[in-house]
Amino acid sequence: MPNMDPKKCPMPVQEPEARIRNFSEVALGYTYDMAVGEARRCLSCKNKPCVSGCPVGIDIPAFVARVAAEDMEGAWEVLSASTALPAVCGRVCPQENQCEGKCVRGIKGEPVGIGRLERFVADWHREHTDAKPEVPVQNGHKVAVIGSGPSSLTAAGELAKAGYKVTVYEALHTPGGVLVYGIPEFRLPKDIVRREIDGLRQIGVDIETNVVVGKTVTIDELFDMGNEAVFIGSGAGLPRFMGIPGESLNGVYSANEFLTRINLMKAYKENAKTPVQRARNVAVVGGGNVAMDAARCAKRLGAQNVYIVYRRGMEEMPARREEVEHAQEEGIIFRTLCNPIEVLGDDKGCVKGMICQEMELGEPDASGRRRPVPKEGSTFTLEVDCMVMSIGTSPNPLIRSTTPGLETNRHGCIITSGDDGLTTREAVYAGGDAVTGAATVILAMGAGKQAARAIDQYIRSKE
Amino acid sequence: MYRIVEKEALNPTVTRMVIEAPLVARKAQPGQFIIFRASEDGERVPLTIADYDREKGTVTIIFQIVGGATMELNALEAGDSLTDFVGPLGKPSDLEGLKKVAVVGGGVGCAIAYPTAKRLHELGAEVHAVVGFRSRDLVILEKEFSAVSDRMLMMTDDGSYGEKGLVTNALERLIQEGNRYDEVIAIGPLVMMKFVCKVTEKYGVKTTVSMNPIMIDGTGMCGGCRLTVGGQTKFACVDGPDFDGHQVDFDEAIQRGGMYRDFEAHAREAACNLFKKEAE
Numbered sequence: 001m002p003n004m005d006p007k008k009c010p011m012p013v014q015e016p017e018a019r020i021r022n023f024s025e026v027a028l029g030y031t032y033d034m035a036v037g038e039a040r041r042c043l044s045c046k047n048k049p050c051v052s053g054c055p056v057g058i059d060i061p062a063f064v065a066r067v068a069a070e071d072m073e074g075a076w077e078v079l080s081a082s083t084a085l086p087a088v089c090g091r092v093c094p095q096e097n098q099c100e101g102k103c104v105r106g107i108k109g110e111p112v113g114i115g116r117l118e119r120f121v122a123d124w125h126r127e128h129t130d131a132k133p134e135v136p137v138q139n140g141h142k143v144a145v146i147g148s149g150p151s152s153l154t155a156a157g158e159l160a161k162a163g164y165k166v167t168v169y170e171a172l173h174t175p176g177g178v179l180v181y182g183i184p185e186f187r188l189p190k191d192i193v194r195r196e197i198d199g200l201r202q203i204g205v206d207i208e209t210n211v212v213v214g215k216t217v218t219i220d221e222l223f224d225m226g227n228e229a230v231f232i233g234s235g236a237g238l239p240r241f242m243g244i245p246g247e248s249l250n251g252v253y254s255a256n257e258f259l260t261r262i263n264l265m266k267a268y269k270e271n272a273k274t275p276v277q278r279a280r281n282v283a284v285v286g287g288g289n290v291a292m293d294a295a296r297c298a299k300r301l302g303a304q305n306v307y308i309v310y311r312r313g314m315e316e317m318p319a320r321r322e323e324v325e326h327a328q329e330e331g332i333i334f335r336t337l338c339n340p341i342e343v344l345g346d347d348k349g350c351v352k353g354m355i356c357q358e359m360e361l362g363e364p365d366a367s368g369r370r371r372p373v374p375k376e377g378s379t380f381t382l383e384v385d386c387m388v389m390s391i392g393t394s395p396n397p398l399i400r401s402t403t404p405g406l407e408t409n410r411h412g413c414i415i416t417s418g419d420d421g422l423t424t425r426e427a428v429y430a431g432g433d434a435v436t437g438a439a440t441v442i443l444a445m446g447a448g449k450q451a452a453r454a455i456d457q458y459i460r461s462k463e
Numbered sequence: 464m465y466r467i468v469e470k471e472a473l474n475p476t477v478t479r480m481v482i483e484a485p486l487v488a489r490k491a492q493p494g495q496f497i498i499f500r501a502s503e504d505g506e507r508v509p510l511t512i513a514d515y516d517r518e519k520g521t522v523t524i525i526f527q528i529v530g531g532a533t534m535e536l537n538a539l540e541a542g543d544s545l546t547d548f549v550g551p552l553g554k555p556s557d558l559e560g561l562k563k564v565a566v567v568g569g570g571v572g573c574a575i576a577y578p579t580a581k582r583l584h585e586l587g588a589e590v591h592a593v594v595g596f597r598s599r600d601l602v603i604l605e606k607e608f609s610a611v612s613d614r615m616l617m618m619t620d621d622g623s624y625g626e627k628g629l630v631t632n633a634l635e636r637l638i639q640e641g642n643r644y645d646e647v648i649a650i651g652p653l654v655m656m657k658f659v660c661k662v663t664e665k666y667g668v669k670t671t672v673s674m675n676p677i678m679i680d681g682t683g684m685c686g687g688c689r690l691t692v693g694g695q696t697k698f699a700c701v702d703g704p705d706f707d708g709h710q711v712d713f714d715e716a717i718q719r720g721g722m723y724r725d726f727e728a729h730a731r732e733a734a735c736n737l738f739k740k741e742a743e
Contacts (some may be wrong), residue, residue: 171682173507173547181684210549212682216486235682242695248691248715250722255480257685265679266504273506273531274679275726347719396683398701 003040006109011116016329019284020299023185023268026326027091030113036119039067041105042112049102050114055088055446056154058082060099060364067117076125079118084157084200085150085445087126087192090119092183093442094320126195135204137164141459144227146213149177150441151432152233153200154448156457159231160203162456168200169211175262177235178433181264182256184293186300190263214398219406219428227434228462229427229455232414233448234294236433242285246343251277251351252412255286255294255390262297276301279386283307285340286390287317292324294388295332307382308334311339311359311372326454337361337372339380343387351456353383395434403428406455413437420454421447429455464544465499465660468521473603477527477571478537479513480532487512493582494556494673494705497522498681500547501535508532509678511575511704512551522550525574525603530727543606552681553704556671558582563589565637566612567630567659569651570596575673576650577604584611591642592616593633595655599624631658638666646671649708653720657713670708676701676719688689691715 012028013019018025030038042064050060059078066075095115103111141164145156148170151214156166174180176193192340192378201207211217222230225291239254258276261267265274282298284291287310300304308327310317313336317324328334337359344353358378361370395412407415407424414423414430421429431447433439469481487497496511516525516548528537539545556579557689564583573594583590592612596602598621609615616633617625625634634647647670649659656672662668678688681700688699693710 018688166654171549172680173549210547211486212549212552215552215682216490216550237680237682239684239686241686241689244694248689248696248712250717250719254686257687260685265506273504273535275723277722349715349721398682 002043003037005041008041008110008113009034009038011113016137016331019186020330023300025189026186029123030116032124034069035117035364038072038113039064039117042068043104045104046435049104050099050112053098053100053102055241056083056132056449057231057440058099063121064112064114064117067121072121072124074130076123079121082138083420083445085196086118087122087196088179088188089442089445090115090117090122090151090187091192093235094440096321096354098442123253125350126192131201133203134163135202136163138165138204141165142167142225142227143229143231143455143459144169144222144225145233147171147177147232147234147432147434148175148197148207149179149432149444149445151235151237151434151448151451152177152231153197154204154445155231155233155431155452156304157200157203158449158452159455160200160205162452164456164459165204165206167206167208169213169217170207170209171212172264173209175207175209177233181260182290182293184259184263184297184422186296187293212398214402219399219425223427226319228459229429231421231448231451231455232399232423232428232430232434233395233432233444234399234434236438237396238412239389240392240394241389242340242391244340244342246345246351246354249343249345249351250349251279251386252343253277253386253388255284255290255388256393257298258294258388259278259290262319267426268297268301278385279303279384281305281307281384282386282388283309283340283382284388284390285309285386286392287312287319287336288392289319289323291388291390292319292327292332294390296327296330298386298388299332301328303386306331307335307384309335309338309340309354309382311337311363312369313337316361316369335382339372339374340387344381351385351387353381354387379456393438395437399434411437421451422454427458464546465548466544467539467541470539470541473525474601476601477525477574477603479523479525479574480536481521481523482545482548483520484522484548484550487522487548488515488517488520489517491522492555493553493558493578495551495553496675496681496704497524497548497550498552498678499524499536499545499549501532501539502546505546506532507533507547507679507681508536509552509672509675509681509700511675512578514578515684522548525571527571549681553700554702556582556648556673556705558586558588561586561588563591563642563644565593565634565642565644565647566594567634567647567649567651567655569595569630569649570601570657571603572651572655572673573604573608576648577607579648579650580608581611589613591637591644591659593630593637594617595630595633596624596653596708597621606641630655635662638662638668644668653713653717656708656711657717658700659731660708660711660713664709665686670707672708672711674704674706674711674716676716677722684701
C-alpha cells in the first residue's frame, strides 16, 4: 500500500538566519526514513510519465521502488545506468519542470520528491560504498572531449563505459566547468563534484587541465593526435553586459566574474588570495538561477541589502521556484519591473548607485512572456556600491574562430544537425550550452549522452 | 606541474624565469600571454610571454615583485614547479610588414618590449628603442636591447644612468629629428603608455600598446579585463592584449587597475602586523 500523504516530505534545511553567515549547503538532504517514506508515495504507474520528463531517461519508478524496498545500492545501480552525475542532478535539476512535473501524484497533491530521492541515493552510495568501479575493456579507439562541464562529463563517462579512451581538455585549473566556477558551494558542494569527477578518472577518463582548445591546441591537432572524434562541450561562457553608461566603473561585475572569484577562487574564505569586493549594498541584474546564486553569495559575503533587479514581474522570472523562495527567505529584496539605465560613480570611479526605469508589462513577445515596456517618466535611484550583471551569456568564440568548417549561428551557438550533436564538421560533435546557449545542467547532460551514442555509432560504422 | 628550469634576478625587484611548458612553447608568439598559479590556492595572474624555445619546450617570463602572487612566485627556485601555467592566450602582435618602428619600454614593460624589438629586428625592420627606468639599479636587458636595435636611447627618471628624463621626451625628440615611424609600440605602465600616445597623436603616428588589466580566466569568461577602446567594450584577454593606443580610454583603465588596491594594502598590512607581533 503506497504512502498516500498528498504532500512531499519537506527537505530539511539550514535556517535562513544561520545560513546567510556561511557557505555550507542549504538543503541538508533526507534521512534514511524520510527517503523510504517518500519513495513509498510512488504509485509505480505503468506508463511512467516521469521518465519522459527526464533528459537522460533515468528509469525513475525502478530506482524509487528500490528505495521503497530499502535496497539503496540497487537504487544506485539503476541511477548510474543512466546518469554519470546523480549527486549533482539531485541537487540542481529543475525537477518541477521535468520528472516531477509529469508525476501522477502531482495532479491531486504534490509530486513524488524524485530529485530529493536521487540525491539521497547518490549521497548514500558515496558514504557507504568504497568499491571502485570496474575499468571497462578498452576498444582501442580515442575520443577527445573539450570542456569539463555537465555535457562533457556525461559524454566522457558514456564513451569510457563503451570502451573508448577519452581525454577531457579543460581550460581552467580545476575540472567541472559551471559546476565548479558557477554554482555556489551552498547549493552544490565542490567536494561532491570532485568525487563525481574522480569516479570518471577511475573508469579510465584522462583529464588535462590548463589546455585552452583554440589556443593551446586546435581541433585539427586533436585529430592529428589520434582521436577519431571530438565532442565540444565548451559551454556558454562569454558574459553579456547591458551597454549602459557607467558599466566600466569599479564594482560592476559580470555574474561570471563575481561567481568565479567566489566559487572557483574561494574568495569567500578568510585567507583567500583572490579578492572580491565586500559591498554593503548590492544589485544583481537579472532573474535567472545565476542571478539568485549571485545575490545569495553577496548576502553571505556580508552585504546588508541585496537586490534582485529584474525588468519583468515575479511570474516571468526564469529562476527555479525553490531558488527564488530560498532567496526570499534569506532577505534578498526583489525589485521587479525595474530596469537599470545608468550606473553612477563617485570621484574614485567606484559604483555609488544606479538609475532604474520602472517598467510595465505589454504584449507577449517571441518568448511568449509579456514584454516589459518603460513606464513614462518614472525613474528612481537605487543606492548600491556593487552591481552584478546576470543577464545571460553566449558561447565563447575561441573554438569556432580556430576550427575551419565549424559553423555557428548569429548568436555564436554551434550548429548541429538534430539531436545527435553532429556539427558541420565530420566527426565533430557538440552539445550543451555551446549549442543551445545558456540552459540547464540536465539538458547539457542529455545532449552529452546523445552525442556519445552518436559518436559510438559513427566510429563503429567506419570499421 | 610546470618546472622552473632557470631563475635569475634581473634587478632587486624583477625576476626572469624559464618554465617547462612544452604545449605553450609550441604555440607561443610575441605579444601573447600566459596565466600562472604558483600554488594550489594561489591567485591566477597573467604575464606576457618574454621568450620561448619550441625545441626545449620552455617559456620565459619576466615579472616584477609587486603583490602577494608575484612574491609567492619569486619564492620558488629553479627545480621547483608552478601548479598551473596556461597559454598562449590573447592575439599575437601584428609585426609583419613594418619597416621602421620605435619600441618604447618602461620599467618591467621592457621585458615585453624586448621580444617585440627582437622579432622586428629579425624581420628586417629598422628598430629604434627607447627604454626608461626609475634609476640605474633598476635597468634590465640593456645589452639585449642594444643588440637588436639600430638606435637605443636609455632614460632614467633621476638621471643616474643614460639621460635624465622620460621616454616621452626622447620619443618626441626622435620624431622631431625627422624619423618617420610606421608604428610606435609602447609597453609599460599605463601612465607611460597614455603619454606616449599623447605625443604620437600630435604627429599622427600609429601607436600600439599592450594592456595588462586584472583578469581571472584569460579566455573571455569573466569580463574583468574589459576596456573601452574606440568607445566600445573590449576584453583584453581575447580581443587584445595589443590595442590601438589612440583609441584606448587610459583613465578608465587606470581606475579599473586600482580596484583591489585596498585589498592588497590590507594584505600587506596584515603581513606587517604579523611581523611586528613576532618582533615584540
